[in-house]
Amino acid sequence: MTTTVIDPADQRAPALGRLGWALADGWTIAVRDLQHWRRQPGQLAVGLLFPVLMVVMFGYVLGGGMAIPGGGDYLDFLMPGMFALTMVFGLEATMTAVTTDASRGVTDRFRSLPMARSGVVLGRAVADMLGSVLGLAVMLLCGLAVGWRAHGTLAEALAAVALLLWLRFAFLWLGIFIGLATRDPGVIMAVQILVWPFAFLSNAFVPTSTMPGWLGAVAEVNPMAATVAATRDLFGNPGAQADGWLAEHALLVAVVSPAVMTLVFAALAVRRWQRLER
Amino acid sequence: MAAPPTPPRAAPVGPTARDQTARDQTAGGGAEAAVLVRGLRKTFGGRTVLDGVDLAAPPGTVLALLGPNGAGKTTTVRIVSTLLRPDGGEVRVAGHDVVREPDAVRRRIGLVGQHAAVDEVLGARQNLVMFGRLHHLGKAEARRRADAMLERFGLTEAADRPVQTFSGGMRRRLDLAAGLLVSPDVLLLDEPTTGLDPQGRLDVWAAVRGLAGQGVTVVLTTQHLEEADRLADQVCVLDGGRVVASGTPDELKAAIGGDRIDVVVAEDRRGEAARVVAAATGTPVQQPEDRPGLVTAPVADRMAALTAVVRALDDAGLAVVDVGLRRPTLDEAYLRITGRPAEAAQQTEVAA
Numbered sequence: 001m002t003t004t005v006i007d008p009a010d011q012r013a014p015a016l017g018r019l020g021w022a023l024a025d026g027w028t029i030a031v032r033d034l035q036h037w038r039r040q041p042g043q044l045a046v047g048l049l050f051p052v053l054m055v056v057m058f059g060y061v062l063g064g065g066m067a068i069p070g071g072g073d074y075l076d077f078l079m080p081g082m083f084a085l086t087m088v089f090g091l092e093a094t095m096t097a098v099t100t101d102a103s104r105g106v107t108d109r110f111r112s113l114p115m116a117r118s119g120v121v122l123g124r125a126v127a128d129m130l131g132s133v134l135g136l137a138v139m140l141l142c143g144l145a146v147g148w149r150a151h152g153t154l155a156e157a158l159a160a161v162a163l164l165l166w167l168r169f170a171f172l173w174l175g176i177f178i179g180l181a182t183r184d185p186g187v188i189m190a191v192q193i194l195v196w197p198f199a200f201l202s203n204a205f206v207p208t209s210t211m212p213g214w215l216g217a218v219a220e221v222n223p224m225a226a227t228v229a230a231t232r233d234l235f236g237n238p239g240a241q242a243d244g245w246l247a248e249h250a251l252l253v254a255v256v257s258p259a260v261m262t263l264v265f266a267a268l269a270v271r272r273w274q275r276l277e278r
Numbered sequence: 279m280a281a282p283p284t285p286p287r288a289a290p291v292g293p294t295a296r297d298q299t300a301r302d303q304t305a306g307g308g309a310e311a312a313v314l315v316r317g318l319r320k321t322f323g324g325r326t327v328l329d330g331v332d333l334a335a336p337p338g339t340v341l342a343l344l345g346p347n348g349a350g351k352t353t354t355v356r357i358v359s360t361l362l363r364p365d366g367g368e369v370r371v372a373g374h375d376v377v378r379e380p381d382a383v384r385r386r387i388g389l390v391g392q393h394a395a396v397d398e399v400l401g402a403r404q405n406l407v408m409f410g411r412l413h414h415l416g417k418a419e420a421r422r423r424a425d426a427m428l429e430r431f432g433l434t435e436a437a438d439r440p441v442q443t444f445s446g447g448m449r450r451r452l453d454l455a456a457g458l459l460v461s462p463d464v465l466l467l468d469e470p471t472t473g474l475d476p477q478g479r480l481d482v483w484a485a486v487r488g489l490a491g492q493g494v495t496v497v498l499t500t501q502h503l504e505e506a507d508r509l510a511d512q513v514c515v516l517d518g519g520r521v522v523a524s525g526t527p528d529e530l531k532a533a534i535g536g537d538r539i540d541v542v543v544a545e546d547r548r549g550e551a552a553r554v555v556a557a558a559t560g561t562p563v564q565q566p567e568d569r570p571g572l573v574t575a576p577v578a579d580r581m582a583a584l585t586a587v588v589r590a591l592d593d594a595g596l597a598v599v600d601v602g603l604r605r606p607t608l609d610e611a612y613l614r615i616t617g618r619p620a621e622a623a624q625q626t627e628v629a630a
Binding site: 025031036 | 393411440
């Protein structure tokens with residue numbers, strides 16, 4: 001005969017399933033980030049407006065000297081690149097948040113609570129994706145304000161937005177992994193700096209066909225490049241046409257390469273998380 | 279904080295009927311300690327950090343883990359609080375195995391680590407409500423408890439200020455409040471007074487004593503002998519991943535053997551006095567650097583030694599400022615047990 005022992009401590013809250021608690025705990029953690037925004041509106045504003053400043057710098061300061069092969073307006077060309085860049089910049093927010101929690105002992109506090117293990121990561125994901133949705137919304141408005149337009153259908157435009165957020169999702173896992181792997185502020189700063197050459201070495205600011213052949217080839221395999229090319233195509237913006245297999249299959253690559261990144265870095269992040277116990 | 283905090287122990291989150299039974303059994307000399315560690319082993323990349331540690335804290339007592347940095351204190355606390363997996367041995371908290379039933383353990387512990395593990399941007403109340411929600415308290419209950427803890431730890435007025443504006447003492451109080459939110463059976467404190475000013479230290483001590491008085495089992499780590507002496511029912515001295523001594527503070531002091539005689543002379547004649555005292559007691563004397571003019575030595579027969587020392591000093595023509603017999607301090611016990619003074623151990627860690 002088996003007896004089920006009911007643990008009285010389990011009854012402190014209405015019973016939710018495993019998944020239910022993971023969602024509930026994830027939301028509690030995500031709400032914390034929303035509270036951060038309310039407490040630090042200045043910081044939030046700077047984060048949202050920095051890419052806008054970049055648009056001004058590249059679109060107006062440097063844009064006059066830019067010519068798109070095959071013609072077209074530079075701002076129309078630039079905006080999809082800036083959207084993708086805004087997504088990649090999200091890496092910094094994720095990385096910093098994860099490292100801060102780990103170094104202050106907040107991660108340990110979470111791990112000592114009877115909460116769902118996946119809640120911590122789920123909350124991080126929800127908060128950062130919400131932040132990036134907000135950031136992308138600001139950039140779309142900024143684009144419309146400077147005269148950028150989506151020339152395709154609404155469905156194509158929504159697909160472009162989905163591709164951009166999909167890229168952000170991949171960088172979320174990279175950020176969680178780096179954040180867990182190092183507590184060294186120096187490494188975090190190095191990554192923040194390296195984001196720049198990474199972004200420039202793509203088709204975001206200039207068409208890769210204007211670069212020396214070998215450099216253009218490097219820029220083409222940048223995970224960001226396929227998203228930018230596919231987004232340009234979907235928005236009907238100039239500069240999408242390019243040659244080479246990667247460029248011709250930009251949409252496919254823009255779907256697959258963030259998926260691969262997500263799988264790799266989510267697996268690495270989970271391993272790092274488990275290694276906290278060792 | 280004004281008064282020792284009393285954690286809310288209201289049903290249904292207070293000690294459960296089952297836990298109460300466990301306590302009664304223990305009181306009756308039977309079953310299990312609130313924290314039971316047997317043969318605990320842990321290695322980090324081939325380096326042995328814990329090499330067979332045994333500990334037992336009966337319910338409602340304070341157990342202090344005393345030792346220099348690297349002795350394995352923090353590792354022990356991290357294993358007991360389910361943050362680290364042991365490589366060998368058994369650890370049970372309130373009757374639950376930390377490896378097999380980590381969630382049951384997590385529901386019964388409060389952990390206060392070396393850093394104030396709270397969100398710096400949020401206010402104190404927001405922090406406590408968040409931790410309460412993660413303990414799976416309902417929304418209203420989480421708020422009620424947060425307010426109760428803020429009140430107990432004297433943080434009500436600062437409740438909505440961002441934590442980054444808090445002083446070190448306030449942060450530590452908030453940290454304690456977070457650890458006590460759901461009235462844990464076992465409270466784990468890793469160096470709870472490190473970095474606090476004297477008043478903050480006294481506040482934490484009062485809080486710990488108050489909690490133990492209410493039946494909470496406290497396990498704390500410390501490098502401060504005074505802290506262990508003041509708070510602990512039981513002290514375990516860890517060194518190199520092993521328990522090298524354990525007992526009540528009085529037992530540890532007694533373990534280094536009997537009483538000591540202290541003689542204070544003018545500082546410029548201390549060396550001379552040391553030779554005279556050594557000759558009179560026949561035991562090795564010490565001349566602590568931070569105590570000018572003091573010569574101290576262990577003695578076997580109190581009164582005979584006192585008479586002999588006073589006579590010898592008088593014969594030598596040394597003017598005595600003070601002379602007295604006393605029990606040894608925990609510092610001296612520590613020196614005897616670990617083979618090096620507590621001060622030196624602390625300095626090693628600063629250099630490291």
